[in-house]
Amino acid sequence: MRLMISGGGTGGHIYPALALIEALKEKNPDSEVLYVGTEKGLESRIVPDQGIAFKTIRIQGFKRSLSLQNFKTIGLFIKSVADAHKMIKDFHPDVVVGTGGYVSGAVVFAASLQGIPTVIHEQNSVVGVTNKFLSYFVTKIGISFEDARAQFPAKKVVFTGNPRATQVASMKPNDALSKYGLKPDQPTLLIFGGSRGAERINSATVAALPELKKRDYQVLFVTGRVHFQKISDDLRGQEIGQNIVIRPYIKQMPELLPNFQAILGRAGATSIAEITALGIPSILVPSPYVTNDHQTKNAKSLVNNGAAELLTEADLTGASLLEKVDALMTDGKKRQKMSVAAKAMGRPRAAFDLLNVLQTVIKK
Ligand SMILES: CC(=O)N[C@H]1[C@@H](OP(=O)(O)OP(=O)(O)OC[C@H]2O[C@@H](n3ccc(=O)[nH]c3=O)[C@H](O)[C@@H]2O)O[C@H](CO)[C@@H](O)[C@@H]1O
Known part of the structure; x- marks a missing residue:
């Protein structure tokens, strides 16, 4: 499998992505993985340390209040989608996965525009802004709390749990x-x-x-x-x-x-x-x-x-x-x-359940 994955900002978005990569490598050691993050996020310290190919794009979050800064943010978002678009063309992923954070918004959105199968993973019971936006475009959505289900398009949702559970459970x-x-x-x-x-x-x-x-x-x-x-x-x-x-x-x-x-x-x-x-x-x-x-x-x-x-x-x-x-x-x-x-309440098989979701969207 050729997996492009993006999750950024905080450990809560990054470690589930790394756990999914670990499960993929265990099942299918020949898989190729590219992680896309930002220079500023914790991922730029954590991901390269794991020996995973890592590229960055620039992006910034929207302010919740009306702000001039948001115009600059929209400009940066368009540019980051274009950058992600190019990375996708170069890497040829079978599937693109987002685990949250603004950077995953640009990467997964760019992939869906190109018709590539896309999956997002939501860790929380209350859905994050990026995943809410992406939910309209992606192929499937993995959730970790049943409460999140009703906040997404029903047909796309699969309850998987959080892949990090698999990494620590053993x-x-x-x-x-x-x-x-x-x-x-x-x-x-x-x-x-x-x-x-x-x-x-x-x-x-x-x-x-x-x-x-x-x-x-x-x-x-x-x-x-x-x-x-x-x-x-x-x-x-x-x-x-x-x-x-x-x-x-x-x-x-x-x-x-x-x-x-x-x-x-x-x-x-x-x-x-x-x-x-x-x-x-x-x-x-x-x-x-x-x-x-x-x-x-x-x-x-x-x-x-x-x-x-x-x-x-x-x-x-x-x-x-x-x-x-x-x-x-x-x-x-x-x-x-x-x-x-x-x-x-633990979900020790979560990473493999999410991996199954990836395999089904690729087959489709
Ligand atoms: C302030 C904020 O926005 N917090 C959000 C962020 O939290 P945050 O990034 O803190 O994420 P979590 O508490 O969910 O997870 C932290 C992760 O970092 C790891 N870790 C932590 C400290 C350390 O020294 N070493 C280490 O490896 C933990 O083992 C864990 O895997 O993402 C979570 C998942 O979307 C959200 O639920 C949180 O609300």
């Missing part, structure tokens, strides 16, 4: 924590705010550190690259504690994930796919800054099934974080229940 506990200076045999909590980090989760964690360092469990606190320097500066001279490790970003999240007894984090859709694939108990702090509050919806789908706990950003302080985390890390029975409930 991972077993291992000693990867030792690479970060943590003990593999000790209960460990991951605190992180999605692929870019979250300032409020970071500040609440920093406030809780003087207590966290006295605990029997370990904490891996991942700040997000942009926040790391400031946190390091703020903590300079303070004794952090042997059981706490602070990092800007984790490149090898799949191998680390099975080693956590619990996670405190945002409720981004790809994080949720990982949590449910592995059955990891979690405390979710949905970002209130995303379109239509979709992270709250993502989080509630777990909370309503007893798979996770909710901590709203409005209620998030060092003290409330500590209280929730302590309660979970010291109650093995509760974690066990949440783990079973979370795992029941």
Whole structure:
């Protein structure tokens, strides 16, 4: 198969694309893949690292309010569609896939204009702007939450789950924590705010550190690259504690994930796919800054099934974080229940189910 794929901006759009590529290479090692992203998005750091062919186009997002900038954006969109058009002509894909972000809008739209089979993948329960636009042109749409179905043309929708689930589901506990200076045999909590980090989760964690360092469990606190320097500066001279490790970003999240007894984090859709694939108990702090509050919806789908706990950003302080985390890390029975409930929601075959969708549109 010759696959052209595009997903950009944040990890939540990029990792599902990489997981789909991994599944394709497993089933069909001779496949050719070209990933199209932007220079500015996280994909320009993440994708070439994986040894995947990567090209960029320029694009920018629309402002939600009426703005002169939007005229420039329309100009850039037309140019980026033309650039994508040329890349498609050169690469001759059998299918073009978009996993979200503005860049996938230009690439998938250009492919559909050329009559090439196209598939988009929606990770969230509330559909993103780009995928909503593309849904009128594409051949098929893979979704990860049933709630998304009604927001798309019904005939095109296939429930696949999020391909990232497949990539992490097969991972077993291992000693990867030792690479970060943590003990593999000790209960460990991951605190992180999605692929870019979250300032409020970071500040609440920093406030809780003087207590966290006295605990029997370990904490891996991942700040997000942009926040790391400031946190390091703020903590300079303070004794952090042997059981706490602070990092800007984790490149090898799949191998680390099975080693956590619990996670405190945002409720981004790809994080949720990982949590449910592995059955990891979690405390979710949905970002209130995303379109239509979709992270709250993502989080509630777990909370309503007893798979996770909710901590709203409005209620998030060092003290409330500590209280929730302590309660979970010291109650093995509760974690066990949440783990079973979370795992029941997992979609470990998602990448292969999405791959099947690609194969059916190519055959057509
Ligand atoms: C602020 C924002 O717009 N967030 C959106 C973005 O979130 P975001 O990009 O944060 O995506 P998710 O939380 O869904 O996924 C983050 C991904 O990054 C990985 N990771 C994270 C940190 C790290 O150090 N290393 C690492 O590999 C995680 O393992 C996961 O695979 O896309 C999601 C999927 O469309 C949406 O649901 C979120 O609402």
